[in-house]
Amino acid sequence: MAGLVKSFNIKARDFNHAGEASISVQSLLKSMNYNPKLIRRIAICGYEGEMNAVMHGGDGFLRIEIDSDKLVLEVSDSGQGIEDIELAMQAGYSTANDDYREMGFGAGMGLPNMKKNADQIIVESEKGQGTQVRMIFFIKEGDMPA
Amino acid sequence: MQVKELVERFGFEVKAGNNGLDRQIKDGYCGDLLSEIMANAPQGCVWLTIQGHQNIVAVAVLREMAAIIITGGQTPDEETLQKANQENIPILLGSHSAYQLAGRLYALGVGNPQPE
Numbered sequence: 001m002a003g004l005v006k007s008f009n010i011k012a013r014d015f016n017h018a019g020e021a022s023i024s025v026q027s028l029l030k031s032m033n034y035n036p037k038l039i040r041r042i043a044i045c046g047y048e049g050e051m052n053a054v055m056h057g058g059d060g061f062l063r064i065e066i067d068s069d070k071l072v073l074e075v076s077d078s079g080q081g082i083e084d085i086e087l088a089m090q091a092g093y094s095t096a097n098d099d100y101r102e103m104g105f106g107a108g109m110g111l112p113n114m115k116k117n118a119d120q121i122i123v124e125s126e127k128g129q130g131t132q133v134r135m136i137f138f139i140k141e142g143d144m145p146a
Numbered sequence: 147m148q149v150k151e152l153v154e155r156f157g158f159e160v161k162a163g164n165n166g167l168d169r170q171i172k173d174g175y176c177g178d179l180l181s182e183i184m185a186n187a188p189q190g191c192v193w194l195t196i197q198g199h200q201n202i203v204a205v206a207v208l209r210e211m212a213a214i215i216i217t218g219g220q221t222p223d224e225e226t227l228q229k230a231n232q233e234n235i236p237i238l239l240g241s242h243s244a245y246q247l248a249g250r251l252y253a254l255g256v257g258n259p260q261p262e
Contacts, residue, residue, distance in 0.1 A: 040209075
């Protein structure tokens with residue numbers, strides 16, 4: 001079955017629209033009657049990825065690819081990139097500035113939350129070249145639309 | 147319990163999201179660290195926070211919360227209220243601290259498996 005692909009734009013530093021891409025993905029999956037637990041995992045991953053792109057990245061997109069056996073969520077931005085991916089994946093590590101921390105971000109939980117909630121995560125980044133995070137959610141029994 | 151029952155009982159000021167006042171409250175959660183809330187807040191919860199900036203609305207939508215209560219006398223930003231109206235997420239203001247309010251909500255049975 002050919003997968004359905006939907007992409008939503010993310011704009012760097014645009015807190016007025018931050019979160020909207022993730023909400024769009026959530027609405028789409030709800031309208032397709034996926035399992036609420038699966039949707040919640042995807043919502044967490046989408047939001048964390050989207051906020052990373054808004055705060056640390058450049059303009060980019062959140063993309064969902066819907067196949068019969070898996071959902072693939074991708075966050076891609078054209079920003080500064082991650083210098084040390086292994087370090088960024090560690091809980092508690094953050095490069096957030098004081099303004100972001102004041103808003104309740106910068107706990108160093110973004111990528112770890114994404115890793116915890118996705119079945120597979122692939123982070124690709126190069127300094128100055130942006131970041132791509134691909135998260136795969138395998139469809140299990142009960143996850144599929146009725 | 148519906149959000150509006152909570153509003154009546156505690157005399158909260160409804161700052162936004164009037165269209166969401168019939169949402170059902172199934173649980174409660176406290177916190178100001180957005181990633182922690184994203185990771186752990188239960189569905190249908192009322193969220194007690196001192197954060198008043200607009201990002202709290204997306205978190206509430208994505209976690210399918212019933213309402214946000216801004217505690218400690220903090221005031222929400224105008225953008226927050228606009229977004230909350232768009233998404234029908236009630237934003238309530240009260241004079242209580244998060245600690246006091248959480249205790250009273252719990253005693254009422256919100257998120258409490260064995261209410262007194």
